[in-house]
Amino acid sequence: MSERQIQLEVLRYNPETDSEPRYQSYSVPCLNEWVVLDALNYVKDNLDPTLSYRWSCHMAVCGSCGMMINGEPKLACKAFIHEYTDQIRVDPLANFPIERDLVTSVEDFITKLASVKPYLIPKSDQPVSAGEFKQTPAELKKFKQYTLCINCMLCYAACPQYGLVPEFLGPAAISMAHRYNQDSRDGGRDERQEVIASDEGVWECSFVGACSEVCPKHVDPAGALQQVKVASTIDWYKEHLMPWMKK
Amino acid sequence: MAKSNKPIFWGLFAAGGTVTAFITPALALITLFAAMRFSPDMFTYGAIHAFAAHWLGKLVIFGVILLSLWHAAHRTRVTVHDFGVRADGLVAIVVYSLAGLGTLLTLYYLLYI
Numbered sequence: 001m002s003e004r005q006i007q008l009e010v011l012r013y014n015p016e017t018d019s020e021p022r023y024q025s026y027s028v029p030c031l032n033e034w035v036v037l038d039a040l041n042y043v044k045d046n047l048d049p050t051l052s053y054r055w056s057c058h059m060a061v062c063g064s065c066g067m068m069i070n071g072e073p074k075l076a077c078k079a080f081i082h083e084y085t086d087q088i089r090v091d092p093l094a095n096f097p098i099e100r101d102l103v104t105s106v107e108d109f110i111t112k113l114a115s116v117k118p119y120l121i122p123k124s125d126q127p128v129s130a131g132e133f134k135q136t137p138a139e140l141k142k143f144k145q146y147t148l149c150i151n152c153m154l155c156y157a158a159c160p161q162y163g164l165v166p167e168f169l170g171p172a173a174i175s176m177a178h179r180y181n182q183d184s185r186d187g188g189r190d191e192r193q194e195v196i197a198s199d200e201g202v203w204e205c206s207f208v209g210a211c212s213e214v215c216p217k218h219v220d221p222a223g224a225l226q227q228v229k230v231a232s233t234i235d236w237y238k239e240h241l242m243p244w245m246k247k
Numbered sequence: 248m249a250k251s252n253k254p255i256f257w258g259l260f261a262a263g264g265t266v267t268a269f270i271t272p273a274l275a276l277i278t279l280f281a282a283m284r285f286s287p288d289m290f291t292y293g294a295i296h297a298f299a300a301h302w303l304g305k306l307v308i309f310g311v312i313l314l315s316l317w318h319a320a321h322r323t324r325v326t327v328h329d330f331g332v333r334a335d336g337l338v339a340i341v342v343y344s345l346a347g348l349g350t351l352l353t354l355y356y357l358l359y360i
Contacts, residue, residue, distance in 0.1 A: 206328070235254075
């Protein structure tokens with residue numbers, strides 16, 4: 001197994017003691033098959049136990065270890081050392097306030113995600129005795145891709161529009177709303193549209209497409225947002241030009 | 248939260264994008280052929296004039312120009328924003344006014360034929 005000495009430059013910031021963030025460099029002996037998360041774990045275990053960062057599953061499922069690696073939003077568990085030179089810079093996710101070191105505050109995202117009601121809102125209340133809501137494979141296929149989102153927030157760190165306009169609802173939240181809107185068992189689209197079809201909702205998106213490029217699960221949020229725009233536009237024309245169509 | 252009125256402009260933008268993606272390359276190619284003096288009888292002045300004089304031809308030409316103009320206007324608005332000009336209100340007025348003016352002129356000239 002080949003080993004390389006990597007200079008890991010990590011952003012450090014403790015809001016209680018530091019006036020501003022600074023970089024700290026660690027020299028880490030990395031095995032070639034390591035990912036950046038392994039290197040961070042090496043630092044934490046052997047060089048500096050004060051380094052703070054989030055991680056859990058180490059297999060691109062939990063969505064905790066999102067960070068900027070050489071300026072690009074990545075999951076640290078999916079960023080292989082062999083794809084980088086001997087110097088790697090690690091920053092906390094862009095566009096989010098730093099809580100400490102590589103840990104960012106996710107309140108804004110969680111609030112936005114909750115605001116789109118990301119859960120099934122059945123069309124009608126049905127007793128359990130009526131049985132399950134059945135779905136064909138074709139109906140499942142319509143939204144399955146969007147269920148793969150792991151809320152890692154890489155898309156928010158990549159989105160220049162979210163960086164400019166922090167009120168923007170953002171890629172993951174809108175994709176998640178789209179996931180439930182497309183679900184044949186769901187009847188909650190009208191409720192979600194109150195948030196989605198607002199100025200700060202899907203209309204703040206200028207289709208840069210960076211969200212889809214960085215998404216580690218290939219959810220394609222940019223595609224979802226375009227579909228939401230088309231559907232919201234049809235809604236608008238129906239509401240304003242054909243008011244008699246109103247339910 | 249109030250629902251946005253952006254669909255008016257975005258609808259024209261999206262439709263315009265689709266139309267120009269299909270029509271503009273063909274128009275560029277036909278113009279190139281004409282410049283190389285390779286223009287079949289279909290594209291002679293008389294034939295094109297007859298097309299533009301028919302109400303259906305007028306409708307098609309109006310649709311293509313209208314959508315292309317509003318698409319270009321909205322695209323310019325977003326591009327200017329991407330270049331760092333933070334005067335969206337003013338930019339919107341300028342580009343949409345130009346598109347509106349172009350629409351009116353198209354209407355005038357088409358009815359004039």
